[in-house]
Amino acid sequence: xxxxxxxxxxxxxxxxxxxxxxxxxxxxxxxxxxxxxxxxxxxxxxxxxxxxxxxxxxxxxxxxxxxxxxxxxxxxxxxxxxxxxxxxxxxxxxxxxxxxxxxxxxxxxxxxxxxxxxxxxxxxxxxxxxxxxxxxxxxxxxxxxxxxxxxxxxxxxxxxxxxxxxxxxxxxxxxxxxxxxxxxxxxxxxxxxxxxxxxxxxxxxxxxxxxxxxxxxxxxxxxxxxxxxxxxxxxxxxxxxxxxxxxxxxxxxxxxxxxxxxxxxxxxxxxxxxxxxxxxxxxxxxxxxxxxxxxxxxxxxxxxxxxxxxxxxxxxxxxxxxxxxxxxxxxxxxxxxxxxxxxxxxxxxxxxxxxxxxxxxxxxxxxxxxxx
Amino acid sequence: xxxxxxxxxxxxxxxxxxxxxxxxxxxxxxxxxxxxxxxxxxxxxxxxxxxxxxxxxxxxxxxxxxxxxxxxxxxxxxxxxxxxxxxxxxxxxxxxxxxxxxxxxxxxxxxxxxxxxxxxxxxxxxxxxxxxxxxxxxxxxxxxxxxxxxxxxxxxxxxxxxxxxxxxxxxxxxxxxxxxxxxxxxxxxxxxxxxxxxxxxxxxxxxxxxxxxxxxxxxxxxxxxxxxxxxxxxxxxxxxxxxxxxxxxxxxxxxxxxxxxxxxxxxxxxxxxxxxxxxxxxxxxxxxxxxxxxxxxxxxxxxxxxxxxxxxxxxxxxxxxxxxxxxxxxxxxxxxxxxxxxxxxxxxxxxxxxxxxxxxxxxxxxxxxxxxxxxxxxxxxxxxxxxxxxxxxxxxxxxxxxxxxxxxxxxxxxxxxxxx
Numbered sequence: 130x131x132x133x134x135x136x137x138x139x140x141x142x143x144x145x146x147x148x149x150x151x152x153x154x155x156x157x158x159x160x161x162x163x164x165x166x167x168x169x170x171x172x173x174x175x176x177x178x179x180x181x182x183x184x185x186x187x188x189x190x191x192x193x194x195x196x197x198x199x200x201x202x203x204x205x206x207x208x209x210x211x212x213x214x215x216x217x218x219x220x221x222x223x224x225x226x227x228x229x230x231x232x233x234x235x236x237x238x239x240x241x242x243x244x245x246x247x248x249x250x251x252x253x254x255x256x257x258x259x260x261x262x263x264x265x266x267x268x269x270x271x272x273x274x275x276x277x278x279x280x281x282x283x284x285x286x287x288x289x290x291x292x293x294x295x296x297x298x299x300x301x302x303x304x305x306x307x308x309x310x311x312x313x314x315x316x317x318x319x320x321x322x323x324x325x326x327x328x329x330x331x332x333x334x335x336x337x338x339x340x341x342x343x344x345x346x347x348x349x350x351x352x353x354x355x356x357x358x359x360x361x362x363x364x365x366x367x368x369x370x371x372x373x374x375x376x377x378x379x380x381x382x383x384x385x386x387x388x389x390x391x392x393x394x395x396x397x398x399x400x401x402x403x404x405x406x407x408x409x410x411x412x413x414x415x416x417x418x419x420x421x422x423x424x425x426x427x428x429x430x431x432x433x434x435x436x437x438x439x440x441x442x443x444x445x446x447x448x449x450x451x452x453x454x455x456x457x458x459x460x461x462x463x464x465x466x467x468x469x470x471x472x473x474x475x476x477x478x479x480x481x482x483x484x485x486x487x488x489x490x491x492x493x494x495x496x497x498x499x500x501x
Numbered sequence: 502x503x504x505x506x507x508x509x510x511x512x513x514x515x516x517x518x519x520x521x522x523x524x525x526x527x528x529x530x531x532x533x534x535x536x537x538x539x540x541x542x543x544x545x546x547x548x549x550x551x552x553x554x555x556x557x558x559x560x561x562x563x564x565x566x567x568x569x570x571x572x573x574x575x576x577x578x579x580x581x582x583x584x585x586x587x588x589x590x591x592x593x594x595x596x597x598x599x600x601x602x603x604x605x606x607x608x609x610x611x612x613x614x615x616x617x618x619x620x621x622x623x624x625x626x627x628x629x630x631x632x633x634x635x636x637x638x639x640x641x642x643x644x645x646x647x648x649x650x651x652x653x654x655x656x657x658x659x660x661x662x663x664x665x666x667x668x669x670x671x672x673x674x675x676x677x678x679x680x681x682x683x684x685x686x687x688x689x690x691x692x693x694x695x696x697x698x699x700x701x702x703x704x705x706x707x708x709x710x711x712x713x714x715x716x717x718x719x720x721x722x723x724x725x726x727x728x729x730x731x732x733x734x735x736x737x738x739x740x741x742x743x744x745x746x747x748x749x750x751x752x753x754x755x756x757x758x759x760x761x762x763x764x765x766x767x768x769x770x771x772x773x774x775x776x777x778x779x780x781x782x783x784x785x786x787x788x789x790x791x792x793x794x795x796x797x798x799x800x801x802x803x804x805x806x807x808x809x810x811x812x813x814x815x816x817x818x819x820x821x822x823x824x825x826x827x828x829x830x831x832x833x834x835x836x837x838x839x840x841x842x843x844x845x846x847x848x849x850x851x852x853x854x855x856x857x858x859x860x861x862x863x864x865x866x867x868x869x870x871x872x873x874x875x876x877x878x879x880x881x882x883x884x885x886x887x888x889x890x891x892x893x894x895x896x897x898x899x900x901x902x903x904x905x906x907x908x909x910x911x912x913x914x915x916x917x918x919x920x921x
Contacts, residue, residue: 160823160827199823199826199827201819201823203819204819245820245893248889248892248893248894249820249823249824249889249890249892249893250824250889
């Protein structure tokens, strides 16, 4: 089917430029839109790594010129600040480890932008995410699959999207590798063909997440404790720590066994950071909240799936079942370093089934059993 | 979406079509070689063109030829007037730090004044306007009289670029003159639509530019009363009365002069014609969108004949602009951009509009090529466009309800797109 009215979100990078070009080639009526995510764009990244600078807006505009589509800038700064940046800060303040790209997809690109686009008469939002969409999910709804390029696959940060959101999404790059996309950009005469990939968090200009959080949250001193609650040191903000972290703990007293210590947990109320041995990071029981099912109907019975617990992380076979409003995940073998606030995305092979936000993780003494 | 050259161009206040005569004169000049400051024959020929042009422009704007200081355009002329006159007015130390300007100036004045405040010790006072954009002479008088001896200069734009309000410039300039204070007015929008005369206005300096009156972008002038010596902003060869340096752009100046002469000669007829079109445009828009609000003074002597500016309740200006653009209608949200992001208009805020009203506004501006057919097209589409923009303005949680039943056009299409 062709001739849809498509809004192509164009960050100024190579992926979204090629995605827009492919949508136009496929016969759609494509309009390029750059999302301005900062009210004061120059205050964001000054290098070529991010996606929010004036230079990026210009790159997006030039790509739209070359493709031959209209181009506009949409000011999403307020929504982005409220839904992504403030959420990022609040999650860290709670001792969680959020994924802002996922939140941006959930709340900005496929919510605020999609809603506005639909109201203005567009049929779909196209992005340069590396993931595949196929029309063979339940009820004919969208089915989200991993990209053919494992290294660039972004299905994890899209796993939070509902079927409704996916039904209005368009990801034209899922069948291509990044190298193919870059080569195509060069063939098309897009100046961004060799532009470096963006990394890190786009709204933290210098890449110093801890410094950013300190400016936002101020000093929040707490203790670094061991498994028995013994105080080993002090910190000035638990937001500087992530489960699984080894470096930068600044503990003066070495562990009794002389082995390295890792962050096991961040206690939300006290702000205490609990550390311990590597093997204490192993968990196999995960409780997650806010499940979203895009690849199957909410399961009435336990399902076997492979679960990814962080972006670009490995996957773990697991049995999953709904428990109340939440999701229980029983890993078949332990995973190491699972952080609250990250998404657990469930796959059947390379097809996304659904996702939920990790609320707790533990090592079961006696493995939980799914309900019969 | 259609997005080639817009079929219906209603953004003549941004820039307007070049007059064919101006274009021809400019192109002819571009093919000649000669620097107007050179002493040989080729130089003299270029100088002759520049000086004839200077005379035409002086004639068009009620000035003497020696009062025409060519610049690269309105922004440069505004910078020279504001900064140059401010500096020239200071004796030993900051003897006259006060700068008075309206809150609705174009950014070329607004930011120059603010810069003086931020970096040069100026005491900046923004003069309030009424809810149609007009500055009362009493307001200016009271502001001056608070401490007249310490006022460096006053800058009040002749006609506002967004809402079209025409200030009583002669009255205001007379008040300033009574205190011996230099009075500058940015007449970029007024020129060609209302009579603009340096002599009749009594102003010290007026800014005009070519591309708003059928000339090229890149040529403008500061009309500067004799005896005024602003401190230069651009230093160099001192080509223009030693207050402005840079090789004169003979061809652009030629085009500017031809356009100025045409604009002055045809002004009354032009103003009457576009004034009628503008009135029809307002009628059509209000008929299609009864709750639209016309911003600025009512049509009449206090409003530019080519200007119509509306707020559309419940809409975002950028959504309206995009939807109209898709229908081939070009207009403006009327405000400065950062990375293409429209900021809420400082002009509308100064008129007392709230943020929502300031964001939900559009300017339509008419020019020489405008016809009733343009107005008809706008009248035919504006109702539908506003309806759609309102839905977008009100939307919330559409994404949650976007399942849109069975069938999945986007996904099918995505598969095709990826395969191509």
